[in-house]
Structures are given as structure tokens and as C-alpha cells.
Amino acid sequence: MLSLFDPNPSETPSVGCMADKICKGVYELSDSQWLADGGYYLLIKPLRIIVIIIVAMIARALLNHTINKIVGRTAQGKVPTMLRPIREKIPASVVNATSVFPERRRQRAEAIGSVLKSMVTVGVFSVAFLIVLSEFDINVGPLIASLGIAGVALGFGAQSLVKDLIAGLFMLLEDQYGVGDVIDTGEAVGVVESVGLRTVTIRDGRGVIWYVRNGEIIRIGNKSQGWATVMIDVPIGFVGVEEATSVLRQAVDAFAHDPEWAADFVEPPQVLGVENISVDGAVIRTVCKTSADRQWDLQREMRRRLTEALEASGIAAQMQAARALRASVPAEEPAAQNP
Template sequence: MSITEVYNRVVGWLTDNDVWESFGKSALRVIIFLAVGRLVVWVIHKTIDRVVLEREAKRLPSHARRMTTVGKLMKNVTSYVVYFITVMLVLSEFGINLGPLLAGAGVLGLAIGFGAQSLVKDIITGFFIVLEDQFAVGDVIQTGQFKGTVEVIGLRTTRVQSWTGEVHIIPNGMINEVTNFSVNNTVAVVDISIAHEEEVDRALEVIRYTMITMKDDNLINAPEVLGIQAIAATGVTIRVIAECRPNTHPVVARKVNMEIKKALDASGIEIPYPRMVTYQRNEKGGVKDGA
């Protein structure tokens, strides 16, 4: 084929009204697809923002970041889905057969799924941890043998720092059971023992007065004296409970112990202590008691 023939064909194709009409229709449809896709993404994002804001208003300020993370994840997922569908529609307008393309993508996705099952499990579990509001950054949790404060929640791993400073990086797929200590108020339980020789009613009165006058920012209500918890060979055990803010029961328990110890010392009430009784044999072979 000569250059002249090629030139004539190109000129004939460029001057063909049917070709330009078909091209204009395809271009118009592509623009409509892109515009509709963009509009759908905008509507979905606005809806997600509204839902997230409504849920943020009902939550503590420390949990607001969690809801923002959920909103971003949902926005990304919906954007990818809508844009993928839009690209497929645009490619179909250019005469590209989508069957083999989708089949190839499916085979590739299946191969990746089989080769990275643990990674997929970690990502899915991490998404539901954030979506279901199981725990947040700053919460004290325990999962398996790990307990500590949550530092980072990712889609693949969660980082937890123990109270002794160790940082545990836990794959989300391994988080099967979680205990969250930062959601509800906790109860500090304190057992105080007094000697058998002391008057129990007087000791209860002293402890009750001490608990009523005790002040602590972590307390929800004044500590309650339940009464005698146990009677042992060494003394009588009195139980005190105190409702306090989430995960503050160790601090409150130490404060209660200190206040009760000061009050008992000021009132002259003794706590049990080890005692030893000795027997001394006299010259006539008898036994004389001694302490």
C-alpha cells in the first residue's frame, strides 16, 4: 500500500460524519459516566460525614478520633468501588471486552487471597475492630497474655504498651477475645484485717467515717463498708468497696488502704500480727506459761 492510499484512507476516516458522530456519542457517555460516578461518591461521602458526626456527638471526646477513622475507611472503600465500576464502563465504551479482563482480575485476586490469607484476615479483623468500636487508642485492654494501653490501631496490627514499658505488636487476626478495662466504671475491693481483741463495731464505725470523709478525683461515690467478710485464726477481715473511674481501681485501692491505716492507728485499733507463745519447764518438772 502506497503512501497516497494511506493518506486518502486517513483523510476519508477523518471526514466521515458517522465516525465523528459515534465518537461524540461515546465521549458524551464517558463524560456522563465520570460525572455520575463523581456525584455518587460525593453523596456517599456526605452521608458518611453526617452519620459520623451524629455518632461523635454521643461519644466521649477521647473516642472522637475513632469515629473519624471509621469515616475515612468507609469513604476509601466506597470511592474505590465506585471508581472501579466507572472505569469498567469507560473501557466498555472503547470496545474493550471486559470478560477476559474481569476473569484475569478474579484469578489474580484469588491467587493473592490464597498466598496471603493471614494478611487478608488481619486486615478484615482490623476493619471490624475499628468499625464495631471494640477499643480505642488510650484504652487499657487485655488480649491473650498481653495487657496494656493501646497506642496504635492499624488495619493489620495493633500496638499495645504494658505498664512496665514493653511494646507488644499484635496482628489483628490473633485478637480473638478482648477485655476492655476503659469502658465502664470499675470497683476497688479492699480487705482490712483487725485483731480479735478489738471491738468490731468500733472498727466499723471508724472505717465508715474515714470513707465518708475521703476525697479522691477518681471516686464516683463514697466507698462503702460491706461488713465482716471473713473470720480467720489471725483476725477479722472487713471488706470495703469503692466505685471509681475506668481502670483507676488500683490507685483507689492504695488510697483506701492508706486512709484506713492512718485512721486505725489514730484510734488505737490494732491489726493482726504474728504472736508466739512459749512454755518454760520449771525445776519440779511442771510447765510455766510465758509469752
């Protein structure tokens, strides 16, 4: 008896159809190769491809949602691990105002989130694309092998680029520096103007723009994170050390209690005492701990106040008189050597 659905019922469905349970079931019920293959290629395979695409989109959405949650929590307030010991030692008022900038933290978190979401998108849809190719009975084994060989060749040919990108990603994750920070990379010292995965742009004190590859940075010093120590050495010549030390201490105490500058001190300034003695006299060292972004302003102001204090006390005049007296004394001629 001839099948109602297939004019040639002696033929069997394709191998792909017989491997599919639904298609095989349709063939067993209808005994029609035409109906089984038609349903397989016009209904089952398109549905499979649609399901693969939907699953890929759902997986991408879930992963992006997870990344957004992590980025949101990071941007709201947690200090990077490397800054936690610093935060514990600094008063909360100084930390909140200077050490951790919410806008910078938000931008850094968003940059990391953008990179991670791009990686997720590429990974998920690459896998989905290979699965779709396999649905069209295309052997993806040689394709994967070719991609592997191409990846190895690209890795050897672009080692510097890969190194720069990986170093840039870890720089972002570890929050080593950001726009506006003053950093020291060795040859280039200046203010960071832009940060990328491959390069960082630095403008030095003379206005020169330096483009430094992240992979070439072996060590880096950040002068804008946490707190900084201002160290000023004041030469006093051969005047009385106790008198000069007392004058300098009074000056730094008044400076620390000045309402305009008091909030910039992490710890009260200290006059440590004689740091060095040379042919020109003694040198007294003064130190203070301040927020990183205010160190240069505070250093200039402290130098001005110490100078004015020495002038007001008359010590500066004594130093000038001692220098003038020393300059007026002729140097002794070396003794003649006996033949």
C-alpha cells in the same frame, strides 16, 4: 448520486456505530459512513466516557457526603450501643467528665469515615474503569473473571491479613478500645498506645511494647470504659470485728465526703464485712464504684486512709502485739507414734 460527505457511500458504518441510536440516525440522514463513524469515535464515545467519569465523581461525592454526615452526627454525641446501659446508670456529671471522651469519639468517627470513603472511592472508580474499557470495545468479561480468580487466590494466601483488617474494622465500629485505654488481651495487659486496622500497640507495666494483631484477639477486657469497682481487703487479725468495721466505715465516709475526691465516686463506698477467715485472722472487704480513669488513684488513696485509720484507732498496734505473741509461742511437737 454521490454523497457530499463520503467519497465511498457504499460502505456501511462500524457495528458499534450501528448499535448506537445517535450514530445510526446520523448515518440515515447523511448516508455517509465517514461522517457516522467519525462522529461516533470523535464525539459520541468521548462524550460517553466524560459522562461516565462525571457520574462516577458525582456518585462518589454523594456517598462521601453521606459518610461525612454520619461521621459528624457520631462525633457530636451519641454514645455507642454497648455503653448506653452504663450511661443510664451513671450520674450525668460523671459520664460527661469521664466515660465518653469527645475527642476520642471524634477521632474514632473520623477514622471509620476515612476507611469507608477509601472503600467508596475504590469501588466507584473500579466500576467506572470497567465501563470505560467496554466503551473501547474491550471485552471486560475475561478481565472480571481474572480479577475474581486473583481475588480468590489472594484470599487464600492472605487470610490472616484479611482477618486482621476485618477484626480491626469491627473494633473501630464497636468502639471496643482506644488510645489511652487499659486493656487485657490475655498475655498482654497495658495501656493502648496506637490503634490500627491490622494491629494494636500496647505498653505493659514494665514498659514492654506489645504488637497484637487484631485477628488474634479472641477476648479483650477494657478497664477504662464506663465505671470500675475498687475492692480492698483489709486484714485485721484477731481483733474485734465490730470495732474494726466501725473504724473502717468512718474512714470511708470521711473519704467519700472529701471535696477533693467526692466527684470521683459513682456510688458511696461500703464496708461489706468479713470476707475471709484464715489462720492469720479475719479479712474485711471494702468496695466502692468510681469512674474508670480514676480507679487506680482512688484505690491508692483509700488504702492509705484505711491504714491510717487503723493506726489511729490502735487496732494496728493490737494486730502487731497479737502477731508478736503468736510468734513467741513455740510450736507443739508432734506426738510420738507407737510402734
